[in-house]
Amino acid sequence: MIEVRNISKSFGEKQVLKNVSLVAEQGKTTLVIGASGSGKTVLMKCIVGLEEVNSGGIFYNERNFSEMNTKQRKGIRKEMGMLFQGAALFDSQSVEENVAFPLSMFTNMTEEEKTERVNFCLKKVNLENSNKLHPSELSGGMKKRVGIARAISLSPKYLFCDEPNSGLDPLTSHVIDDLIKEITQELNITTIVNTHDMNSVMNIGDKVIFIYKGEKWWEGNSATILHADNKEVLEFVGTAKMLKELRK
Amino acid sequence: MVTYVSNIFYHIGRYYSLIARAFSKPEKNYVFRKRIFEEIDNLGIGSLAIVLIMSVFMGAVITIQAAFGFTSPWIPPYAIGVATRDSMMLEFSPTLVSLILAGKVGSNIASEIGTMRVSEQIDALEIMGVNSSTHLILPKIIASVLINPFLIVISMFAGIIGGWGFGVLTHVVTPYGYLYGIQYDFRTYNVVYALIKAAVFAFIISSVPAYHGYYTKGGALEVGQSSTKAVVYSSLLILLFNFILTQLLLA
Numbered sequence: 001m002i003e004v005r006n007i008s009k010s011f012g013e014k015q016v017l018k019n020v021s022l023v024a025e026q027g028k029t030t031l032v033i034g035a036s037g038s039g040k041t042v043l044m045k046c047i048v049g050l051e052e053v054n055s056g057g058i059f060y061n062e063r064n065f066s067e068m069n070t071k072q073r074k075g076i077r078k079e080m081g082m083l084f085q086g087a088a089l090f091d092s093q094s095v096e097e098n099v100a101f102p103l104s105m106f107t108n109m110t111e112e113e114k115t116e117r118v119n120f121c122l123k124k125v126n127l128e129n130s131n132k133l134h135p136s137e138l139s140g141g142m143k144k145r146v147g148i149a150r151a152i153s154l155s156p157k158y159l160f161c162d163e164p165n166s167g168l169d170p171l172t173s174h175v176i177d178d179l180i181k182e183i184t185q186e187l188n189i190t191t192i193v194n195t196h197d198m199n200s201v202m203n204i205g206d207k208v209i210f211i212y213k214g215e216k217w218w219e220g221n222s223a224t225i226l227h228a229d230n231k232e233v234l235e236f237v238g239t240a241k242m243l244k245e246l247r248k
Numbered sequence: 249m250v251t252y253v254s255n256i257f258y259h260i261g262r263y264y265s266l267i268a269r270a271f272s273k274p275e276k277n278y279v280f281r282k283r284i285f286e287e288i289d290n291l292g293i294g295s296l297a298i299v300l301i302m303s304v305f306m307g308a309v310i311t312i313q314a315a316f317g318f319t320s321p322w323i324p325p326y327a328i329g330v331a332t333r334d335s336m337m338l339e340f341s342p343t344l345v346s347l348i349l350a351g352k353v354g355s356n357i358a359s360e361i362g363t364m365r366v367s368e369q370i371d372a373l374e375i376m377g378v379n380s381s382t383h384l385i386l387p388k389i390i391a392s393v394l395i396n397p398f399l400i401v402i403s404m405f406a407g408i409i410g411g412w413g414f415g416v417l418t419h420v421v422t423p424y425g426y427l428y429g430i431q432y433d434f435r436t437y438n439v440v441y442a443l444i445k446a447a448v449f450a451f452i453i454s455s456v457p458a459y460h461g462y463y464t465k466g467g468a469l470e471v472g473q474s475s476t477k478a479v480v481y482s483s484l485l486i487l488l489f490n491f492i493l494t495q496l497l498l499a
């Protein structure tokens with residue numbers, strides 16, 4: 001479980017996050033939604049510690065991450081996996097080297113054990129027979145899948161995905177969403193996903209947090225969002241035409 | 249002016265803390281060793297050809313120019329050999345070759361690390377719990393400092409041989425006069441001086457561009473800008489330290 005308590009974050013004069021709190025539960029996907037520029041990425045980077053918060057705290061299973069030193073954080077980092085918006089695969093390494101990288105870094109596995117684990121992870125994301133390809137040879141959807149495979153190679157307890165569907169066609173988006181949902185349930189991970197895609201909200205929104213201009217504006221789930229008693233949420237939802245029809 | 253000065257201190261401070269962080273214990277020794285060999289291959293072996301070509305021609309030009317200048321009968325013929333040897337060893341090989349490498353290697357390092365920054369590959373390392381500075385920058389520094397002195401020695405030989413070859417071909421020196429000249433009053437200390445310069449410059453060539461790449465913000469355009477800045481600042485620093493080291497070691 002991840003608990004975010006009243007965090008705020010500014011860059012210079014500009015306040016990007018204002019007093020945001022949320023709870024993400026184990027085995028569930030918590031979606032953070034909001035328009036572009038609302039602060040989703042900054043929120044995620046604060047949660048994982050890539051940005052320091054100005055105030056408030058972040059708790060990983062009751063352990064206060066914000067107050068830890070580098071060494072203690074490293075312990076928690078090994079329990080995290082993250083899929084970045086552009087997948088952030090290591091350009092100089094092949095698909096299998098990317099997925100094996102955390103294993104080489106943090107385990108004493110033999111080459112055979114690593115290969116086995118890499119193939120297991122790649123199979124989980126339905127990406128077989130691409131082991132030797134380099135990131136430049138992959139499509140957007142394949143990159144995201146390799147990104148997920150790399151994120152889960154060390155069996156993380158916490159998974160973070162920043163806009164997993166951005167730049168993907170609807171069909172591939174759906175596949176990626178399903179993958180995230182499946183992996184979360186099967187491996188019993190605490191997952192937080194940033195998105196501005198209403199399809200994802202409907203597909204995997206166990207819990208939905210709506211961020212508006214750096215504040216938590218609304219909280220609910222995929223069922224309650226269509227009838228939310230909140231102007232900004234309805235505007236956000238309403239822009240998806242299909243859903244407009246649906247609500248009628 | 250005040251902001252300009254405080255800016256310099258800001259960069260020095262941030263550079264220092266980044267490089268200090270790079271010098272921590274690597275996560276896994278065998279991964280780290282592999283990284284060093286990758287960088288030796290990339291930064292050292294990859295620069296061999298350009299160093300050789302440049303040095304041969306520069307040695308040839310120095311020889312021909314010396315012959316052109318030394319017309320007085322009071323200057324012995326072997327002085328051309330001495331001139332080529334000393335210019336190559338003291339200044340051309342360590343400093344000019346390092347300046348060229350600052351352009352080639354420096355832009356390569358800054359753009360590689362800058363691209364990793366803007367495509368979030370550095371964040372990906374950090375989130376795994378890997379010290380990105382140690383993993384990415386330290387192998388480059390080690391590889392450069394190890395390999396640059398070798399490149400410089402190779403450059404010295406290539407320049408002196410180039411001077412001999414072209415000098416003999418163009419009849420400005422006699423084969424034996426030149427060979428006598430390059431051995432005349434040979435000071436081992438000059439080699440030490442050149443190698444110290446080579447090692448210090450190697451540190452600049454690898455760490456300054458790494459710094460510029462590491463703190464790139466934005467996209468492809470900014471990566472290009474970082475790479476340009478990296479070359480300009482590492483070249484300036486080489487010239488500055490050339491002056492300081494020469495004062496310290498020769499004066």
Ligand SMILES: Nc1ncnc2c1ncn2[C@@H]1O[C@H](COP(=O)(O)OP(=O)(O)O)[C@@H](O)[C@H]1O
Binds near residue numbers: 016
């Ligand atoms: N490093 C930074 N420095 C200054 N401003 C930033 C930085 N990172 C993000 N911001 C600003 O914070 C706001 C929220 O950005 P972000 O979290 O990326 O939005 P999104 O919800 O689209 O992911 C934006 O206005 C952005 O300009």
Ligand SMILES: [Mg+2]
Binds near residue numbers: 040041042162163
């Ligand atoms: Mg974002």
